[in-house]
Amino acid sequence: MAKRIIFAGxxxxxxxxxxxxxxxxxxxxxxxxxxxxxYCGLLYAKRLKNFRWSIYLAGYFVLFFVFFALSARPxxxxxxxxxxxxxxxxxxxxxxxxxxxFSIIVFTGYWISSLVILSLFYFIILGFIQKQNNMFIFSIxxxxxxxLALILLPLINLLFQSSLxxxxxxxxQDLRNALAVSFxxxxxxxxxxxxxxVPLGFFMARIDFKFKPLVDALIDLPILVPQTxxxxxxxxxxxxxxxxxxxxxxxxxxxxxxxxxxxxACQIFVSMPFLVRSAISAFESxxxxxxxxxxxxxxxxxxxxxxxxxxxxxxxIFNGCILSFCRALSESGSLMIxxxxxxxxxxxxxxxxxxxxxKESVPITIMFLIICLWSFVVLKWIYETRRKSILRI
Amino acid sequence: MIKIKNLCRNWGNFSISGVNLEVxxxxxxxxxxxxxxxxxxxxxxIAGIWYPDKGEIFIDSKDMTLLPPEKRNIGxxxxxxxxxPHLSVRENICFGLRVRKRKKKEIERRIEELNxxxxxxxxxxxxxxxxxxxxxxxxxxxxRVLATNPGIIFCDEPTHSLDRxxxxxxxxxxxxxxxxxxxxxxxxxxxxxxxxxxxxxxxxMEEGRLVRVDxxxxxx
Numbered sequence: 326m327a328k329r330i331i332f333a334g335x336x337x338x339x340x341x342x343x344x345x346x347x348x349x350x351x352x353x354x355x356x357x358x359x360x361x362x363x364y365c366g367l368l369y370a371k372r373l374k375n376f377r378w379s380i381y382l383a384g385y386f387v388l389f390f391v392f393f394a395l396s397a398r399p400x401x402x403x404x405x406x407x408x409x410x411x412x413x414x415x416x417x418x419x420x421x422x423x424x425x426x427f428s429i430i431v432f433t434g435y436w437i438s439s440l441v442i443l444s445l446f447y448f449i450i451l452g453f454i455q456k457q458n459n460m461f462i463f464s465i466x467x468x469x470x471x472x473l474a475l476i477l478l479p480l481i482n483l484l485f486q487s488s489l490x491x492x493x494x495x496x497x498q499d500l501r502n503a504l505a506v507s508f509x510x511x512x513x514x515x516x517x518x519x520x521x522x523v524p525l526g527f528f529m530a531r532i533d534f535k536f537k538p539l540v541d542a543l544i545d546l547p548i549l550v551p552q553t554x555x556x557x558x559x560x561x562x563x564x565x566x567x568x569x570x571x572x573x574x575x576x577x578x579x580x581x582x583x584x585x586x587x588x589x590a591c592q593i594f595v596s597m598p599f600l601v602r603s604a605i606s607a608f609e610s611x612x613x614x615x616x617x618x619x620x621x622x623x624x625x626x627x628x629x630x631x632x633x634x635x636x637x638x639x640x641x642i643f644n645g646c647i648l649s650f651c652r653a654l655s656e657s658g659s660l661m662i663x664x665x666x667x668x669x670x671x672x673x674x675x676x677x678x679x680x681x682x683x684k685e686s687v688p689i690t691i692m693f694l695i696i697c698l699w700s701f702v703v704l705k706w707i708y709e710t711r712r713k714s715i716l717r718i
Numbered sequence: 719m720i721k722i723k724n725l726c727r728n729w730g731n732f733s734i735s736g737v738n739l740e741v742x743x744x745x746x747x748x749x750x751x752x753x754x755x756x757x758x759x760x761x762x763x764i765a766g767i768w769y770p771d772k773g774e775i776f777i778d779s780k781d782m783t784l785l786p787p788e789k790r791n792i793g794x795x796x797x798x799x800x801x802x803p804h805l806s807v808r809e810n811i812c813f814g815l816r817v818r819k820r821k822k823k824e825i826e827r828r829i830e831e832l833n834x835x836x837x838x839x840x841x842x843x844x845x846x847x848x849x850x851x852x853x854x855x856x857x858x859x860x861x862r863v864l865a866t867n868p869g870i871i872f873c874d875e876p877t878h879s880l881d882r883x884x885x886x887x888x889x890x891x892x893x894x895x896x897x898x899x900x901x902x903x904x905x906x907x908x909x910x911x912x913x914x915x916x917x918x919x920x921x922x923m924e925e926g927r928l929v930r931v932d933x934x935x936x937x938x
Binding site for chain 1: 802
């Protein structure tokens with residue numbers, strides 16, 4: 326005990342001599358931090374071997390160099406030192422701490438987004454590094470991570486561009502209307518694609534016919550066609566003063582252009598491939614032997630489809646529904662041409678951007694992003710739980 | 719009774735051709751052939767999963783050549799059990815009965831009957847299909863087929879991936895089925911010795927043709 330008191334006294338003296346140029350408050354805080362560091366060091370010294378002990382010391386000098394010597398911020402150094410000393414025995418959490426420091430120092434302007442992304446990658450690496458401890462896996466992950474970062478950085482950066490208050494104040498009537506229109510139409514178009522796309526998917530997966538590759542390519546066509554071109558094609562096909570448009574207008578009083586039906590038509594056009602593709606691969610992954618067994622047990626083709634093929638393919642199809650729904654939600658290019666009003670969220674965002682500029686449109690875009698991401702995450706979560714219960718894993 | 723006249727079926731580069739065969743009610747018929755001899759294709763064609771290009775199929779003297787599989791009353795046990803993964807063991811076994819819209823009591827009774835031969839305990843019935851051993855899976859597949867009371871059972875190498883103990887158990891079950899139900903069993907294998915112990919007659923297939931049928935083997 327006496328030794329420790331002497332040590333503390335020496336440390337205090339050292340601080341008085343070396344850091345007398347700091348103000349008294351900061352200096353005493355620094356003394357406390359150093360004392361805490363030394364105390365934790367004593368605790369670790371009993372448990373850790375020499376090598377780890379030197380890492381502990383090295384960490385101190387890194388922090389000191391970066392925050393104290395390089396950027397002259399003693400208070401941040403003190404804070405960092407407290408965290409570092411107490412977290413050293415938890416290496417995983419210490420990793421997050423260093424990612425935090427690294428983001429603040431290196432990516433000063435974008436520190437939140439880089440913190441989120443680096444932490445995410447660190448989390449993933451921690452998950453596989455114990456099972457797969459080879460450099461190749463690590464390097465392919467690094468390559469993929471770069472691409473992911475390219476997608477995530479602008480989006481996450483955008484999320485932190487306005488305060489919560491601004492965000493709440495943007496939730497006005499217009500935005501709420503746009504939200505309702507977006508979700509309503511996207512839901513209906515996904516439902517329609519489901520009703521017609523699942524049979525198409527089953528057909529494509531099970532039946533071989535002439536020109537099958539051609540039909541297969543046709544399904545992907547909406548992805549290849551530019552959105553605006555799709556909009557013009559739809560407008561020329563069923564807009565006002567076209568034969569089909571006239572027919573619907575005359576007999577049913579329906580106008581595709583500038584109405585909900587126009588929005589739904591556009592959304593179906595652009596998001597169809599996602600669901601149909603998923604349905605095809607989902608049905609292809611169901612072994613036809615299941616269907617054969619079912620047939621010999623007494624089901625006709627229709628019952629076989631509803632009792633065996635569809636339930637087994639449903640998880641994959643539901644995944645396609647999610648993609649299709651989100652694609653429909655984010656459609657804008659063709660809507661600008663076919664149905665600008667009633668405005669969906671992407672159109673509303675564009676509208677505000679054109680009228681008021683970036684500053685006004687940023688909070689709305691953030692709102693839109695949050696809502697879209699949130700619905701995507703929720704749907705994915707439902708998908709995962711459903712998949713597990715269906716396949717009884 | 720199955721009667722097949724001059725059955726032909728193409729399958730890409732492969733074909734079965736000119737198969738003539740007659741299997742009597744209550745008979746245990748073995749079908750022997752190496753891999754790729756066309757055993758499975760022949761069985762699937764008889765079961766109605768594929769239509770034949772030529773030839774006729776009679777079951778119990780009725781022309782079944784162009785009937786869909788669900789009307790032929792043929793049970794099919796594959797090499798793999800192909801239990802429906804989205805259904806429990808019990809639901810798998812009841813599948814054929816549910817399709818036929820049988821009443822609950824009747825289904826229960828049928829399961830009780832199967833229980834005598836197959837020893838399906840209540841723990842097994844409640845399990846998920848993913849948790850069963852290979853032997854149990856094949857047993858459930860057989861129970862699923864038997865539940866619908868088929869006149870003919872096709873077993874396409876059901877013992878292929880089983881260990882010896884599970885094999886013996888399956889043989890026992892098959893001979894019990896023979897005793898208790900008046901069914902035709904066609905058992906496919908690429909192991910002649912296995913068939914010799916089980917079957918009344920053995921048909922030998924080579925490259926899509928039924929080359930010969932070995933006569934009745936005395937059973938001890």
